[in-house]
Amino acid sequence: MQSSALTVADYLSSLPDDRRVAVQAVRDVFLANLDKGYEEGMQYGMIGYYVPHHIYPAGYHCDRKQPLPFAGLASQKGHMSLYLMGLYMSPGMTDWFQTEWVKAGKKLDMGKACVRFKKVDALALDVLALALQRLPVADYIGIYEANLKK
Numbered sequence: 001m002q003s004s005a006l007t008v009a010d011y012l013s014s015l016p017d018d019r020r021v022a023v024q025a026v027r028d029v030f031l032a033n034l035d036k037g038y039e040e041g042m043q044y045g046m047i048g049y050y051v052p053h054h055i056y057p058a059g060y061h062c063d064r065k066q067p068l069p070f071a072g073l074a075s076q077k078g079h080m081s082l083y084l085m086g087l088y089m090s091p092g093m094t095d096w097f098q099t100e101w102v103k104a105g106k107k108l109d110m111g112k113a114c115v116r117f118k119k120v121d122a123l124a125l126d127v128l129a130l131a132l133q134r135l136p137v138a139d140y141i142g143i144y145e146a147n148l149k150k
Contacts, residue, residue, distance in 0.1 A: 002044065002045025002046070003042075003045045003046065003074075003075075004045070005042060006042060007041075007042060008027075008040060008041065008042060008047050011042060011046070011047060012024060012027075015075050019075045019080065021120070022080060022117075022119060022120040023047070023073060023075055023080060025120045025125070026073055026080075026082065026120060026123065026125070026128070027040075027047065027073060029125050029128050029129050029132070030049055030071065030073065030132065032129070033128075033129040033130075033132040033133050034049060034132050035133075035135070035136040035137045037051065037052075037055050037136070037137030037138075038050065038051060038070055038137060039051075039052045039067070043066065043067070043069060043072065044069070044072065045074070046072045046073060046074035046083075047072065047073040047074070048069060048070075048071070048072050048073075049069075049070045049071040049072070049073075050066075050067040050068055050069050050070055051067055051068040051070060051137055051140065051141060052067050053067055055137060055141075056068050056141055061148060068140075068141070068144060069083075069085055070085060070086050070135070070140060071083055071084050071085060071086060071132075076116075078118075079116045079117060079118050080116070080117055080118070081114050081115065081116050081117075082114065082115040082117075082123075082128070083113055083114055084097075084113050084114075084115065084131070085113050086131075086135045086140050086143070087113060087131060087135075088112055088113035089143050089144060089147050090135065090143050091143075093131070093134070093135075096131075097127065097131050098110070100124070100127045100130065100131075101124045101127050104124035104126065104127050105124075106122060106123065106124040106127075107122065109122075
């Protein structure tokens with residue numbers, strides 16, 4: 001369910017209280033653990049974390065006007081979601097993430113690059129933090145470009 005909010009603050013204020021608290025808790029993990037080159041803003045109707053054009057001028061290959069997406073955080077109709085493109089594209093990273101999540105004692109509801117959750121307590125936030133730290137901007141751009149060549 002895409003939001004029409006133009007800012008992260010507007011997006012958060014549009015959420016019901018329980019969702020706002022959960023999304024903010026996850027957002028805090030992103031903001032505390034992302035490489036400083038990433039930026040936060042609204043992208044594709046959700047909170048997005050991306051490589052800005054001043055770092056990667058080519059932008060996203062599907063829409064060059066968009067900065068290169070790295071991750072997203074959204075409140076959907078029946079759940080909340082983390083979209084972790086960096087994990088999905090990184091060799092071995094998805095396996096590492098799934099293994100660490102299970103070690104943390106949490107049930108993982110994951111598609112290819114999407115982690116679905118209904119409550120923040122269902123998330124292994126420490127594993128998310130480590131995953132974010134493992135993908136600095138320069139590494140992510142390299143992984144992205146390698147995947148484009150495939």
